[in-house]
Amino acid sequence: MTAATPAPAPGAATLGELRASGHVHKPLRTEIRDNLLARLRAGEDPWPGLHGFDDTVIPQLERALIAGHDIVLLGERGQGKTRLLRTMVGLLDEWTPVIADSELAEHPFEPITHVSRLRAAELGDDLPITWRHRDERYAEKLATPDTSVADLIGDVDPMKVAEGRTLGDPETIHFGLIPRSHRGIVAINELPDLAERIQVAMLNVMEERDIQIRGYVLRLPLDVLVVASANPEDYTNRGRIITPLKDRFGAEIRTHYPRELDAEVAVVRQEADLVAEVPDYLVEILARFTRNLRDSSAVDQRSGVSARFAIAGAETVAASALHRAASQGEEDPVARVVDLETAVSVLGGKIEFESGEEGREDEVLTHLLRTATAETVRQHLRGLDLGLLVEAIEAGAMITTGEQVTARDFLTGLPVLGESELYDEICERLGATSDGARASAIELALEGLYLARKVGKDTDGAETVYG
Structure with a gap:
């Protein structure tokens, strides 16, 4: 301010x-x-x-x-x-x-x-x-x-x-x-x-x-x-x-941590110094992720999970988007779902786990992040029929994304869905207008399908393939 x-x-x-x-x-x-x-x-x-x-x-x-x-x-x-x-x-x-x-x-x-x-x-x-x-x-x-x-x-x-x-x-x-x-x-x-x-x-x-x-x-x-x-x-x-x-x-x-999701999101938006655009639904995922950590029996709740965790997460996600834009020549960096994984790998050390959870830290973090992502997908894409996208992938289409895959390359690699306006409907739901925002929105839908076990996903190094 x-x-x-x-x-x-x-x-x-x-x-x-x-x-x-x-x-x-x-x-x-x-x-x-x-x-x-x-x-x-x-x-x-x-x-x-x-x-x-x-x-x-x-x-x-x-x-x-x-x-x-x-x-x-x-x-x-x-x-x-x-x-x-x-x-x-x-x-x-x-x-x-x-x-x-x-x-x-x-x-x-x-x-x-x-x-x-x-x-x-x-x-x-x-x-x-x-x-x-x-x-x-x-x-x-x-x-x-x-x-x-x-x-x-x-x-x-x-x-x-x-x-x-x-x-x-x-x-x-x-x-x-x-x-x-x-x-x-x-x-x-x-x-x-x-x-x-x-x-x-x-x-x-x-x-x-x-x-x-x-x-x-x-x-x-x-x-x-x-x-x-x-x-x-x-x-x-x-x-x-x-x-x-x-x-x-x-x-x-x-004092206490924010009891409502909207308040948690507002804190992140207010305090985070973002070097690239981070769509609202990604901030919401980070806020839900933080709240899930506070409810997890695997985390030492006596030490708490600071609001700084979500703030640092948003800043890390934005930094990942800017890194991709700089190395791949993108003009308008926009964070995507694939950037969330970078936040987990960097921020895991900020969480204190219960003594019996040694060796399971990454597993717990990944599970809670996926839960937060699924909750956000349900919130924003509820009622939207993604069947055509599932059918295209089942028919053999492969969609590649990753930390260094540009928004334009990602959008170009999407399967053609005939006369369907599904992609536009997804982007309209999530307020996406630019290429970077459209790629981010559609990637969220794909991640939702994967978490609902409608499509598969394979991560190999810096690339992630939905198929």
Whole structure:
């Protein structure tokens, strides 16, 4: 998605000008609540680009934000947790005033650090201000075992001590990510990966809103919304969220994979960067394939099957089509059924199988892909009489396709069906107009006949023959 061009920042440049403009300072949670309620009243979607959560996750999330709660999202990999966290930025005011050059981007009406308070008292209405865009008020940290307290909370800066300041001087503190997110949202991905002692350091920040560094307590009325993501505890073996920290999150929301096929397809279409045309029915096959994997007893469902699997599958299929076009001189690359097999061979390693399935991985993947293809053929070609095509093949016609067989060569090799308009009917059903799209559509019909055991199929290296 292309981000909207931000509106120009307001013109106030000093505290006095800001007061004269009638600006009202709101706490962060109030700001988010007001903007969310305004969107809902106006009938606008506060969560663009999110699919499949409308009746489940989104209502829970909206209630949590209205309540002003810190939030943790629990779910397997690839369920859109990070995207959901990043979308919250849209609920912040587009521009907000900050004290110019302040370390924690404090609001001019409420300075909280020692330095900013001194400047505000000294300069009064001449205190210079700048404007901060909402995109700058979101900070994200991927939790890793080597993350330190200094990274998240802060530490004593030895350079400042060397300059002659005492350890008790608050100016010796070098602030970490959470204090620097003052008046903004801080997101911590994979929270259980944080060492427990690091999680303990977050307790005061989330409850009392102050920070403790090396035994020195610095009272800072931090105004931050802490949001986090985590895999369910029954899946991750790398760590856990400690009970006191878990208790400080006001809302724990479970995410899930798209429950409807249309939502799964929409996610692929939205996220995949396709270098060639991939017809809708091929994307649907990949979406069904992904959903079949999630239902398979051969796959370790505790690790999940990410939406990224279908996205990467669509990108691989498109790449296969472009590779064929480049090597064979095609002008308009269009993915075909034969390209799906390349996706399976490349993406199989993204799936974690149950321990008893060693050696059967390819068999399971092939079977589930064929099931997804058959379901898609039934959906789109139901009621279409393909008998003439079957008769032509039974009479000895051979139809050759393959990774390096061009659309034109494939179409030229189709058997003549007399006065029948069957090929046109297939293409009309599937919205195919160009040669590449027509080849793809007819190849889908042939694969459907093979899966229904109406025709045979033989694959030898790079060529596949229906006969």
